[in-house]
Amino acid sequence: MVLKVIKFFRGYLYVCLTGYSPERFFNLCGNAGIVLWNIEPDGEGYHFCISLQAFRRLRPMLRKSGTRIRIEKRVGLPFLRFRYRHHRFFLVGLAALFVVLFSMSRFIWMVDVSGNSRYSTQVLTDYLQQEGIGYGTPKSGIDCEETELMLRDHFPDIIWVSVRMAGTRLYLEVQEQLLGAEAKQEDSQTDGTDLLADVSGTVDSIVVRRGTPLVQKGDTVEKGTPLVSGMLELQDDSGETTGYEYCNADADVYIRMTIPFEITFPLEKTVYQKTGKRRFGIVFVLGNCQISFFDRQTKGFLVRSSYQYPCIGKDFYLPVQVILREKKSYTVEKVPYSKTETKALAEEKLTDYCKKLEEKGIQISGKSGMIKRTDTENSVQGSLNVVVKATRRIETEKMMRQEGTGTYGIDTTDVGHSD
Known part of the structure; x- marks a missing residue:
């Protein structure tokens, strides 16, 4: 880009070379340090670009190589200045254009946001606009480091942010805290939690990494039933319980269940006929x-x-x-769905419904349904066999130490002594 600007201001020529030995001409130019670019051969010779200063040095090379050169196009500011030397208002307007462009280069006209998912681009740009940073803000009034600190303080889920300016564009790159990391952080702050069933169904599988399992594979559970306890028993060598330790239950428990569904859609479709x-x-x-x-x-x-x-x-x-x-003109018509269209639309609606469930972490193992038609609407009804992972938690109920017992359950009450 910079080289193009320099070439334009200095001026260059687009020429055609013909004659006896163009290859010798190129060698002579190379030895003399003359730069040629965009060299393209054609039927009558070669086309290439050359600077205005170098063109004035070509006479010896042309004579030695027996070639001729023809100017086909003149490009650059020197030629424009000569062509419009009598058009003073054009030069004034061109100078005014450069002044306007230079003035606009001192402001921000575009804010580019990347890396965001939890906070939308509109939310971030609106906040910056409230703080006086955005469209039309002078670049001299923006402190990138202060803006980064301000964004991290106002949006707690943003853990890293980078602000930089290039041209009239403000780049904003953010990195947000992951939901999984946030959940682990909350778990670490809680001392002892039980894992509960989110839904009612049958335990399909259970893998416990930490905690005490309270159910087995095949057990029927209700919603809210404790599955894994965060309380661990401490036993002595004889197998007797001497105390309890508490932790955050860590397990993968999947519950199989059947959920009914009913999805409705219209009898007719809207058809737009272009005129x-x-x-x-x-x-x-x-x-x-x-x-x-x-x-x-x-x-x-x-x-x-x-x-x-x-x-x-x-x-x-x-x-x-x-x-x-x-804008395209149209007319609106209501057309009933055909049987094929009804079936395809029902499958599409059911697929979208299943995708939404899968986005929530629900695994679908089987589905069955049928299409029903009434006087007012179409519907697809049936049931889904799903597997749901247990994620609900509750604080573990602590066992209270009975009075008169020590740390390990030893009776410490006064029993008296006989004289």
Whole structure:
């Protein structure tokens, strides 16, 4: 990018080389330190680019190699200056353009957020805007380190953040605390918890890593039934209980159950018939101001919007957003679903329902259902065989030491002595 700008300001020529020995011409240019670029052969010779200063040194090379050169295109500021030397207002306007671009380069016109999942981009940008950082903020008034500290203090789930500026763009990269790590941290802060059943069903499998199992595979449990206790018995060499130790129960307990479902959807589908009429509109957004051209709000048109953010290069964004809208005229019709469409839609609805359950950690081992049709709606009804992992916890009930006993259950009461 920088080389292109330098070449434009110095000026260069796009030329065509023909003649007896173009290869010798290239060797002579190399020995003389003359730089040629974008060399392309064609039927009559070679095309390439050369700087204006180097072009003035080519006469000896052309004479020795028996070649001729023809200028096909002149590119650069020196040629523009010569061409528009009598157009003073054009030069004034060009200078004014550079002044405007330089002024705009001192502000932030785009905020780019990445790495966020728990906090949306809109939430983060709105908070920055409240703190005076965002669209139209002078770059000199933004302290990146202070902004990072401010974000970590206001959003406790953000454990790492990086703020940097490039051009007229503010980059915001965040890293949020994982849900699993947060759950482990909460578990470590609790001294003794039991694992309970989240649903009613049959224990499909149980693997205990820490704690005392209270159920076995095949047992029927109700919702809220303790599955693994966080209380561990301490026994002596003779097998007698001498005390208790408490921990956070750690186990994988899966409960199998059957859940019914019913998913409804309409009898008819909405069909949009295009009439062939189209309209186009354009909207310029500058901050809170909007300027619309041919963008009238009319009924009976499907609108497709395309959002453009004009920029120069990679990071030099301009303070304007362009919205291109294409409107297509249509008519609305209600058409009943066919049997094939009804079956396909029912399968799609059931698949989406199962995906939502799987996102919650519920494993589906089998499903059965049937489609029913009434006068008002269609529905798919049935049942799902699912396996649910137990995750519910409750604090372990502590065993109270009886009075008169020591730490290991030894009776320490006064029994008296006979004289």
